[in-house]
Amino acid sequence: MLEFLARRLLVALLVCATVLTFAFALTRLGGDLAISIAGPNATAADIEQVRVAYGLDRPLPLQFLEWVGRAATGDFGQSYFFKEKVSKLIFDRLPITFALGLVGLSIALAVALPLGIVSALREGSWTDRAISIVALLGQAMPSFWLGLVLMITLGLHLGWLPISGTGSWEHFVMPGIVLAFSAIPALLRLTRSGMIDALASDYIRTARAKGLSRRSIVLKHAARNAAMPVVSIAAVQLGFMLGGSIVIETVFALHGVGFLAWESISKNDFPTVQAVVLLLACIYTLLTLGADLLNAVLDPRLRAS
Amino acid sequence: MSRLLEVEALEVSFGAASAVRGASLALDRGETLCLVGESGCGKSVTALAVMGLLARNASRGAARLSFDGQDLRGLDERGMSRLRGNRMAMIFQEPMTSLNPAYTVGSQMAEVMLRHRGGTRAAAMARAEDLLGRVRITSPAMRLGQYPHQLSGGLRQRVMIAMALMCDPELLIADEPTTALDVTVQAQILRLLLDLQKDLGLAMLLITHDLGVVARVAHRVAVMYAGEVVETAAAADLFARPTHPYTRGLLACVPVPGKVARGAALGSIAGVVPRLGPGFSGCGFRDRCGEATAACGGTIARASAGEGHDYLCRLPPGWRAGAGAAP
Numbered sequence: 211m212l213e214f215l216a217r218r219l220l221v222a223l224l225v226c227a228t229v230l231t232f233a234f235a236l237t238r239l240g241g242d243l244a245i246s247i248a249g250p251n252a253t254a255a256d257i258e259q260v261r262v263a264y265g266l267d268r269p270l271p272l273q274f275l276e277w278v279g280r281a282a283t284g285d286f287g288q289s290y291f292f293k294e295k296v297s298k299l300i301f302d303r304l305p306i307t308f309a310l311g312l313v314g315l316s317i318a319l320a321v322a323l324p325l326g327i328v329s330a331l332r333e334g335s336w337t338d339r340a341i342s343i344v345a346l347l348g349q350a351m352p353s354f355w356l357g358l359v360l361m362i363t364l365g366l367h368l369g370w371l372p373i374s375g376t377g378s379w380e381h382f383v384m385p386g387i388v389l390a391f392s393a394i395p396a397l398l399r400l401t402r403s404g405m406i407d408a409l410a411s412d413y414i415r416t417a418r419a420k421g422l423s424r425r426s427i428v429l430k431h432a433a434r435n436a437a438m439p440v441v442s443i444a445a446v447q448l449g450f451m452l453g454g455s456i457v458i459e460t461v462f463a464l465h466g467v468g469f470l471a472w473e474s475i476s477k478n479d480f481p482t483v484q485a486v487v488l489l490l491a492c493i494y495t496l497l498t499l500g501a502d503l504l505n506a507v508l509d510p511r512l513r514a515s
Numbered sequence: 516m517s518r519l520l521e522v523e524a525l526e527v528s529f530g531a532a533s534a535v536r537g538a539s540l541a542l543d544r545g546e547t548l549c550l551v552g553e554s555g556c557g558k559s560v561t562a563l564a565v566m567g568l569l570a571r572n573a574s575r576g577a578a579r580l581s582f583d584g585q586d587l588r589g590l591d592e593r594g595m596s597r598l599r600g601n602r603m604a605m606i607f608q609e610p611m612t613s614l615n616p617a618y619t620v621g622s623q624m625a626e627v628m629l630r631h632r633g634g635t636r637a638a639a640m641a642r643a644e645d646l647l648g649r650v651r652i653t654s655p656a657m658r659l660g661q662y663p664h665q666l667s668g669g670l671r672q673r674v675m676i677a678m679a680l681m682c683d684p685e686l687l688i689a690d691e692p693t694t695a696l697d698v699t700v701q702a703q704i705l706r707l708l709l710d711l712q713k714d715l716g717l718a719m720l721l722i723t724h725d726l727g728v729v730a731r732v733a734h735r736v737a738v739m740y741a742g743e744v745v746e747t748a749a750a751a752d753l754f755a756r757p758t759h760p761y762t763r764g765l766l767a768c769v770p771v772p773g774k775v776a777r778g779a780a781l782g783s784i785a786g787v788v789p790r791l792g793p794g795f796s797g798c799g800f801r802d803r804c805g806e807a808t809a810a811c812g813g814t815i816a817r818a819s820a821g822e823g824h825d826y827l828c829r830l831p832p833g834w835r836a837g838a839g840a841a842p
């Protein structure tokens with residue numbers, strides 16, 4: 211178990227280090243930063259001044275090490291555009307993005323798990339086929355379009371939910387639904403196939419031979435074994451949601467990290483962009499690590515190896 | 516003794532293929548009936564049909580299917596689940612995969628008791644520990660907390676046996692319980708089943724293709740071929756006077772009747788078990804039978820070769836190869 215933990219942790223750290231390097235390289239490859247920061251009307255002297263002020267005149271490896279050193283302590287420097295500490299910018303907005311991701315994932319799970327289980331129990335039936343088709347349609351819908359449709363119907367016509375902003379939990383419902391839609395097909399398919407495999411297994415035949423109730427057979431014996439791949443993919447999907455919140459947060463004017471990313475990219479605010487990319491990647495890695503740990507809890511065989 | 520299990524004219528088909536074609540069995544309390552036959556002849560399907568555990572694509576019919584006088588044909592899934600694990604239990608050929616990998620031995624055993632008898636979890640665990648001891652597993656208390664992957668195949672099969680006994684069933688169906696195990700372990704598990712059957716007065720339906728096992732444990736034997744029970748008799752009688760050509764074929768390699776080398780495979784008969792459609796008539800064995808004539812394509816009546824000994828063949832009891840080939 212400890213070895214398993216250590217191995218997963220090492221992998222997670224390596225991934226973070228790789229992303230760190232990429233995040234740095236990304237902003238430096240896009241041309242001379244001093245020119246973009248100084249703006250279109252700057253003179254050569256202005257640009258030179260910016261270069262020195264931001265430490266851009268020093269050798270790249272040195273800049274990188276310095277940035278890593280500060281990033282490790284949570285200091286991502288000063289935002290060029292917002293004139294605030296990047297760390298504060300991000301941590302102010304992080305709760306909104308997390309709330310959105312969790313709402314999205316909860317909705318996705320609440321829809322995908324029962325439907326996946328029903329599909330598996332009725333494999334090959336009309337119910338099963340209808341569920342697959344609906345899931346496919348959901349996947350084919352672009353999220354900004356779905357967002358607009360929801361805004362118009364639920365927001366404008368019916369007036370059930372607020373259209374934009376972050377004032378209350380109701381603000382998270384519509385964007386949550388939109389995010390969930392993208393995650394439902396994968397979760398549903400995996401739940402269905404996992405349940406079909408589990409239900410056909412010898413230990414389910416044993417469970418039936420023991421005279422257990424249908425509820426216990428499906429929810430205790432089959433679902434527990436079908437859950438492992440679903441947990442992994444759910445973590446990945448939550449990662450996608452946090453990253454994909456750029457579009458949704460913009461559409462619904464939720465001032466989360468995604469919105470911040472969009473703003474800072476359009477304003478060429480590279481310390482913020484770097485930090486957001488790094489953060490999202492680290493969260494993603496942490497989520498996968500969390501999923502691995504949860505799987506180890508679910509599967510005693512993993513714990514042992 | 517009253518009949519515990521009665522199966523008459525059992526039919527099971529999967530779509531257009533018949534797996535069981537009119538098989539009949541009867542089992543008394545405290546009796547061991549061995550069901551023998553080549554692979555694919557419908558032994559497992561027969562057992563699963565009795566337990567109500569057939570796959571969804573199977574259809575089952577029978578002239579009679581009763582357990583302790585209760586007609587199982589009219590029972591729904593709920594009704595069957597009250598009997599299964601409680602009054603009738605089953606263990607399988609695949610000990611490695613028959614336990615749920617996600618739960619401990621103790622919790623999987625305890626839930627049988629909790630389901631059928633209620634009571635506290637502690638009491639169910641105590642019962643489980645007791646039974647693990649009975650199936651000769653060392654340090655049973657420690658095993659309760661172990662997961663299946665921590666146990667060998669032989670141990671897992673012992674756990675399956677112990678789990679089947681949680682509610683003191685009257686009938687135990689064991690479908691080739693030793694086939695997947697090492698030879699030395701096979702002997703131990705068989706010994707265990709034999710002892711448990713005697714001690715607990717279990718009625719046991721033991722499916723096997725090992726004639727050595729049959730000779731050691733069976734009170735009665737039913738020989739199955741292509742979905743039919745082609746001969747049934749008391750074990751000693753069957754070994755002494757096998758009558759159906761298929762039974763004789765199976766026993767052909769046996770030097771002294773009743774003294775079969777353990778682990779001896781079924782006698783080799785050329786050909787394989789055919790898969791017969793529902794419209795098939797006549798003797799199912801005729802394309803492999805050395806005695807087959809045109810008459811074997813007609814309806815074959817069940818014949819008697821003595822008290823409790825009947826067979827499904829047109830030949831008279833005590834026929835000799837080549838001599839009784841008429842009419």
Ligand SMILES: Nc1ncnc2c1ncn2[C@@H]1O[C@H](COP(=O)(O)OP(=O)(O)O)[C@@H](O)[C@H]1O
Nearest residue numbers: 529534553554555556557558559560561570790
């Ligand atoms: N779930 C199933 N679907 C289709 N055919 C099956 C199924 N289970 C068993 N059969 C068929 O039924 C026949 C009898 O199988 P089985 O009872 O398992 O034989 P055995 O005597 O070896 O236990 C075989 O021809 C097998 O292919």
Ligand code: SF4
Nearest residue numbers: 798801804811828829
């Ligand atoms: S009925 Fe005919 S084919 Fe069938 S076993 Fe008897 S002799 Fe052979």
Ligand SMILES: [Mg+2]
Nearest residue numbers: 558559690691
């Ligand atoms: Mg079988």
